[in-house]
Amino acid sequence: MSRRFERKQNIFRNKDALGESYQPDRIEERDEEIEEYMDALQPVVDGWEPNNIFLYGNTGVGKTAVTDYLMDQLQEDVTDYDDVDLSVISLNCKTLNSSYQVAVELVNKLRPAGGEISSTGYPQQTVFKKLYEELDAIGGTILIILDEVDSIGGRDELLYELPRARANGYLESAKVGVIGISNDFKFREQLDPRVQDTLCERELQFPPYDAPELENILSSRAEVAIAEGAVENGVLNYCAALAARDSGSARQALDLLRLAGEIAENQGDDVIVEDHVETARSRLEQERVEEGMRELTTHGRLALLAVISKAAKEETPCRTRDIYEEYTTLCESSETDTLAQRSLHNHLSDLRMLGILSAHENRSGSRGNYYSYQLDVPFTSAIEAMSDVLRLDGEIQTIREIATMNDVV
DNA sequence: CATCCACTGGAAGATATGGCGA
DNA sequence: TCGCCATATCTTCCAGTGGATG
Missing domain, CATH: 1.10.10.10 (Winged helix-like DNA-binding domain superfamily/Winged helix DNA-binding domain)
Structure with missing residues (x-):
């Protein structure tokens, strides 16, 4: 049997625009949050010690996207001021189950290749000390973004230590701000009250998107991602409705649309219709479960x-x-x-x-x-x-x- | 109205693994 | 090598729970 790859391009124009890593030029439907966020970041520009900021909201409601977007913007704008030396360190804590591991990971991120430390064996304070050394070596204003911090559970010592490091004399030249991002509303409550005080200096809540908002987001992405006329009327609306009913997550809505498009493409259809979305929905559901079982x-x-x-x-x-x-x-x-x-x-x-x-x-x-x-x-x-x-x-x-x-x- | 069943879920302690520094 | 350290996974223990039963 002779096989052959053929390019199929009837549906997508730029599929990446529906993917996880795509950064849109404009963030839709989050104007209020962005404004509040910028306000919380103002001290960075002014050259003061940064606020600690805590963001929470379900997955896929734009926390990470807005953060990435604002950090780019901030780093660019801050170049106008010679006395501000800003570094941003970003870490996803999903697979890290404790403060200890987060600290190790941060140290390894800051150290040159080859100088990494292993993930067990040291006393906790030793790791913190190494971290302070690295931070001080960088100096200036340092924003540490901890995405999905809730995965450290109750073991929140790092969140207690980091914001106080300067006051306690562990840091000389570095001004550190922690930005914690959490999918879990309950996480805030299970934190040590002292951590709540400091980490949650500024709190931003990202509410789930409702169906019209999701539809807006979808259509602005679809403009980039999908070929003209390749989406049947009502399909975006349907994706939006499914995602709004379930989680209010833009991630979910985009995944639905992307997979629906792939399914349509594989079936040789030129237009995405609701049936494709339905198939995509059940396939995504099954993938989620199988993922869980594998682990x-x-x-x-x-x-x-x-x-x-x-x-x-x-x-x-x-x-x-x-x-x-x-x-x-x-x-x-x-x-x-x-x-x-x-x-x-x-x-x-x-x-x-x-x-x-x-x-x-x-x-x-x-x-x-x-x-x-x-x-x-x-x-x-x-x-x-x-x-x-x-x-x-x-x-x-x-x-x-x-x-x-x-x-x- | 006290008692009881058959668990549930929290907590503390045990065990094993892998890594550190001396 | 030894004494520590962190972590994952289990075990042991035990205080609830709340409708049915006597």
């Missing part, structure tokens, strides 16, 4: 597999005790040590948070209160994602057969 630990997977197996036998929803039994036999088959029931319960909670399982509370009085778990994703995609679990190919095959027998989908 599970061995026991997390076994826990999920236990529920899948129960589902195949049409025995879900199903209480913890029964899942634990199923889990135990699976552990035996795979020659894995079983965990205590409490730990299985933890895994089930995790799976619930990932949206892979759902639970409903049973309050049956004298017979106790407990959760009944069941799969919250299509059976097929669940078992598909499980197919590479260690040493359990046989069992998975069996589960598949049972499922087919019972007509489970």
Whole structure:
């Protein structure tokens, strides 16, 4: 069979304009926030110590985009003043689970290649000290942007230390401002009150976009990204409505449109229609779930597999005790040590948070209160994602057969 | 109205892994 | 090598929870 790549360009003009890394010339629908943000950044221009700023709002409501945009602008404008020497350090904390790791990462960012330090082993204060040394070496005004800071959870020592470093004499020449960005509204409350005081000097809240706002954003991006006439009337409106209903996230709306376009293109259609968006929606949903499943630990997977197996036998929803039994036999088959029931319960909670399982509370009085778990994703995609679990190919095959027998989908 | 079930969820402590400096 | 240090993952312990039951 002869194969051949052919260029398909009937839908997109510049697909990157719908992508994550694209920086539009103009940020839509965030004028108020930008104004407030600029006001909070004013001390930088004036040469004073910068404010610490805390931004919060759901994913995809423009926090990072506005920040990037304003930092570019700020760095450019500040060149007019000789006495302001501004550096911006930006770090995404998503995979960093503690202040310690954030500090290590910052140090490594500032050090020349080869001088990096490893991510464990030092006492925390040692790492902070190294960080102060690096910052002082840069000097001037330094803005540290910590995106997705909420992932450090309650371990917020760095957020306590950094803003005070100068007052405590750790920094001589550097004026540091911290800009924390969080997707989690509750994060602010779980911070140490002293951290709240300093970090949240200036707080900016980014509300979700509503449907008309999303539609505006979409259409301004679509102008750049998509060929003339390649979007059917109402499609942008539909994407906007879906995203507004779900999260109010521009990211989600743009992803929908981009994927819908790709689907249309692959099918050889010249125009994106609502059906494509619908397909895109369910595919994105499934990707999200599979992503979550890939990151599970061995026991997390076994826990999920236990529920899948129960589902195949049409025995879900199903209480913890029964899942634990199923889990135990699976552990035996795979020659894995079983965990205590409490730990299985933890895994089930995790799976619930990932949206892979759902639970409903049973309050049956004298017979106790407990959760009944069941799969919250299509059976097929669940078992598909499980197919590479260690040493359990046989069992998975069996589960598949049972499922087919019972007509489970 | 007290008691009880069958958990849930929080917290503290144990264990193992990998890295540091001396 | 040894004593520390940070972290992830478990285990152990335990105080709730709230409708049904006697």
